[in-house]
Amino acid sequence: MRILVIGASGAMGTNVVKGLSTHHGKFGEGVIEILKASTTSTDYPMDCTDDSSVRELFEKVGCVDAVVSTIGGAQWASAEVVSLEQIKATLEGKLLCQLRIALAARDHVVDGGSITLTSGIVGNFAFHGGSPSSIANLGLDAFVRNAAQELRRIRLNAVSATVLEESADAYGTVFPGFLPISGERVASAYVRSVYGTETGQTIKVWS
Numbered sequence: 001m002r003i004l005v006i007g008a009s010g011a012m013g014t015n016v017v018k019g020l021s022t023h024h025g026k027f028g029e030g031v032i033e034i035l036k037a038s039t040t041s042t043d044y045p046m047d048c049t050d051d052s053s054v055r056e057l058f059e060k061v062g063c064v065d066a067v068v069s070t071i072g073g074a075q076w077a078s079a080e081v082v083s084l085e086q087i088k089a090t091l092e093g094k095l096l097c098q099l100r101i102a103l104a105a106r107d108h109v110v111d112g113g114s115i116t117l118t119s120g121i122v123g124n125f126a127f128h129g130g131s132p133s134s135i136a137n138l139g140l141d142a143f144v145r146n147a148a149q150e151l152r153r154i155r156l157n158a159v160s161a162t163v164l165e166e167s168a169d170a171y172g173t174v175f176p177g178f179l180p181i182s183g184e185r186v187a188s189a190y191v192r193s194v195y196g197t198e199t200g201q202t203i204k205v206w207s
């Protein structure tokens with residue numbers, strides 16, 4: 001089984017690669033190969049903001065059983081001061097980058113394979129400065145729900161998680177009362193999407 005993880009070097013990606021690797025083989029799925037892509041990847045360097053870079057990545061990779069995206073950057077700003085530029089940057093960094101990946105992946109995922117994108121809890125609850133991110137996350141959730149109905153050959157899901165334990169300090173007071181969760185727990189949602197049978201779902205991971 002070949003799995004392309006885009007954003008593999010990040011906090012989410014590292015946990016997801018570990019989870020997918022650890023789970024694999026428990027049910028006799030055979031050999032696993034995880035292809036790790038990101039801007040600084042040695043084997044699969046790419047820029048998800050650039051159409052031609054994404055196309056070239058998939059040409060290089062060829063056919064895969066699963067594509068997992070764990071990329072996405074958002075701008076945080078109160079609705080009292082947020083600019084349209086910040087919203088556009090978040091839509092590009094979180095939503096469009098992943099749609100670019102999903103659209104390119106369609107022709108490279110084998111029959112019965114899957115695409116998994118990363119949305120987030122900010123689409124479901126209000127947080128200080130979260131309005132740009134809320135739109136991007138819900139856009140991903142809506143795309144997955146709708147597009148999965150028409151993608152007959154392949155499954156399409158998103159994972160929406162709260163903050164990772166290891167990222168909690170970086171987010172500071174953004175998520176009051178929401179307990180950070182372990183990388184293992186977050187990774188289990190991606191395992192469910194890649195090795196399971198669901199499609200059109202946003203798999204939620206929060207307490």
Ligand SMILES: NC(=O)c1ccc[n+]([C@@H]2O[C@H](COP(=O)([O-])OP(=O)(O)OC[C@H]3O[C@@H](n4cnc5c(N)ncnc54)[C@H](OP(=O)(O)O)[C@@H]3O)[C@@H](O)[C@H]2O)c1
Nearest residue numbers: 007008009010011012038039040047048071072163164167
């Ligand atoms: N961390 C959390 O607690 C958490 C919780 C829930 C959801 N999320 C979501 O998970 C996603 C990833 O977050 P993260 O915390 O893992 O971020 P991160 O640690 O900053 O990792 C980002 C990853 O994306 C890659 N990347 C960044 N820009 C790229 C580009 N233009 N082209 C290709 N690859 C690029 C980075 O590659 P290089 O390292 O090679 O530059 C890295 O592998 C985001 O959508 C975030 O909202 C995160």
